[in-house]
Amino acid sequence: MYIGRTHMLVRRISKTIFNNKKAESYVISAVILAGVSIALGFAVLAWAQSRSSDYESELSETMRDETAKLRERLAVEYVVYNNVTREIKIYLLNWGTIDDVEIQTIHIRRDTWNLPISTFTLKSLNCTQEILDLDVGEEGCIVIPSIDLVGGYYYVRVVTVRGAVFDSTFVV
Amino acid sequence: MIRLSWFRRFFKDSKGISTAIGTVLLVLAMFVISSNVFLFTISQNTLYSQAARESHQTDADRFNEKIIASDGNYSVWGNTVKVEATLTNVGAVAAQIINLWVFDTTLQKYGFNDTIVSLNLNLNPGQILYLREAEAITVSIPGAGSADNFNAWFVTARGNTVPVEKTEEVIISQVAQGIGLMALDFMTFRYFLYNGSSKLANYPAGVRSYNVPRTPEIAFGITLTNYDPLKRTIQLNQYAQVWVYFPKSPGTQLLWHIVNVQSDGTITTPYSPISLAYRQTRLLIFASAVPGSFSKVSIPAAVKNLPCALNLLLLGTVGSDDYGQNIPFVALFVYEN
Numbered sequence: 001m002y003i004g005r006t007h008m009l010v011r012r013i014s015k016t017i018f019n020n021k022k023a024e025s026y027v028i029s030a031v032i033l034a035g036v037s038i039a040l041g042f043a044v045l046a047w048a049q050s051r052s053s054d055y056e057s058e059l060s061e062t063m064r065d066e067t068a069k070l071r072e073r074l075a076v077e078y079v080v081y082n083n084v085t086r087e088i089k090i091y092l093l094n095w096g097t098i099d100d101v102e103i104q105t106i107h108i109r110r111d112t113w114n115l116p117i118s119t120f121t122l123k124s125l126n127c128t129q130e131i132l133d134l135d136v137g138e139e140g141c142i143v144i145p146s147i148d149l150v151g152g153y154y155y156v157r158v159v160t161v162r163g164a165v166f167d168s169t170f171v172v
Numbered sequence: 173m174i175r176l177s178w179f180r181r182f183f184k185d186s187k188g189i190s191t192a193i194g195t196v197l198l199v200l201a202m203f204v205i206s207s208n209v210f211l212f213t214i215s216q217n218t219l220y221s222q223a224a225r226e227s228h229q230t231d232a233d234r235f236n237e238k239i240i241a242s243d244g245n246y247s248v249w250g251n252t253v254k255v256e257a258t259l260t261n262v263g264a265v266a267a268q269i270i271n272l273w274v275f276d277t278t279l280q281k282y283g284f285n286d287t288i289v290s291l292n293l294n295l296n297p298g299q300i301l302y303l304r305e306a307e308a309i310t311v312s313i314p315g316a317g318s319a320d321n322f323n324a325w326f327v328t329a330r331g332n333t334v335p336v337e338k339t340e341e342v343i344i345s346q347v348a349q350g351i352g353l354m355a356l357d358f359m360t361f362r363y364f365l366y367n368g369s370s371k372l373a374n375y376p377a378g379v380r381s382y383n384v385p386r387t388p389e390i391a392f393g394i395t396l397t398n399y400d401p402l403k404r405t406i407q408l409n410q411y412a413q414v415w416v417y418f419p420k421s422p423g424t425q426l427l428w429h430i431v432n433v434q435s436d437g438t439i440t441t442p443y444s445p446i447s448l449a450y451r452q453t454r455l456l457i458f459a460s461a462v463p464g465s466f467s468k469v470s471i472p473a474a475v476k477n478l479p480c481a482l483n484l485l486l487l488g489t490v491g492s493d494d495y496g497q498n499i500p501f502v503a504l505f506v507y508e509n
Contacts, residue, residue: 091284
């Protein structure tokens with residue numbers, strides 16, 4: 001009895017819709033409009049999500065780099081210039097709280113004269129074994145070859161790959 | 173009633189409902205995304221602030237670290253420079269010594285000893301560390317001589333450098349010119365009991381006292397430093413001895429001759445001359461009744477519970493010259509067990 005009634009209702013509705021062409025176009029246009037709106041909405045949402053995700057990852061990376069840079073500390077234990085071999089030896093200690101401190105550039109400066117050097121080797125403290133970086137508590141030696149210095153008071157600036165800067169002085 | 177009619181009207185005329193729902197969803201989405209970004213930025217800023225605070229604390233600790241290295245003394249043995257010093261932590265934070273640098277200003281050479289990390293030279297605020305005798309730190313500088321001039325500095329784990337301040341040279345030279353080339357350290361005078369026929373008990377610490385037992389047999393340990401103003405090495409021969417006499421028992425004189433002692437306290441024979449480079453401090457043992465060999469010294473019962481005077485007779489060579497010095501000043505009381 002109940003199934004019969006329902007069946008009749010469905011037939012009546014479908015008859016109304018399919019016989020009425022005007023109603024059919026309304027429904028189709030409504031469906032298309034709704035679909036486009038939803039799709040567009042999701043696209044905008046996804047785009048916004050991806051932009052915010054990019055921003056977050058960029059910010060995260062920047063903060064990580066800056067934090068790592070903040071934790072870097074290098075102390076110059078001793079700087080010596082040998083006027084026979086024409087080389088400078090800079091003895092360093094990583095007393096910071098982060099490992100893998102790599103040296104990017106060394107600047108030797110006197111008054112207005114400044115010499116940036118990137119062709120040097122980082123070695124172990126006894127200047128024998130070549131190493132890549134300095135871990136926490138590790139001491140190392142930088143050998144700068146073939147450099148001519150006249151007597152005087154010099155500044156030395158050590159720049160790390162992370163961008164931290166450490167200064168010291170020495171006398172030739 | 174009014175609410176019901178509004179509700180009905182709303183559902184009857186649903187024009188614009190999609191706009192409203194869309195707007196709500198859009199606002200919600202934007203709110204969620206912007207909140208996420210905001211919270212993330214805040215958390216990153218917090219992390220950075222934390223790192224900055226730690227960094228400032230690290231710097232503050234470094235500035236508050238203050239170590240004084242005083243009473244510096246250098247002596248050379250072969251290619252090894254021995255550095256003695258007294259380290260005092262006068263700062264507000266604990267400190268660790270990780271390296272010692274020595275620069276030979278005469279030779280223009282330098283060396284360091286970074287193995288001292290293993291010695292755990294840690295100083296709490298106010299703590300004093302004496303690096304003397306066996307605790308002195310050695311640095312290898314090929315070609316260094318005892319007459320050379322040295323500069324030295326310690327390096328702490330925070331990267332601070334602590335220059336070693338030398339002992340007042342002028343006063344020592346004046347004393348050396350006045351009373352002789354060797355100086356005796358009263359505070360470290362000690363005696364030893366025997367642990368076997370030729371082995372000193374509790375070597376090198378011994379017993380630090382000026383009251384000594386009559387029995388059993390004892391040996392003496394005396395710390396000497398070479399302060400020769402000409403910076404020569406002093407070599408002591410087998411006649412270097414401790415001489416003890418008793419004012420209340422005239423005629424009783426006892427001699428303890430210098431001996432060689434291994435690190436475990438065993439006395440070795442025959443005697444081979446002992447050298448002290450300029451400014452070198454060394455613990456010397458006087459134990460033998462006979463020069464050049466070894467036999468224990470017995471103190472006779474006649475001098476029990478009597479005071480006595482102790483003289484140190486030093487003989488040998490200084491550089492290429494002969495050397496002889498008598499150092500008095502120590503008094504002992506011989507008690508009966």
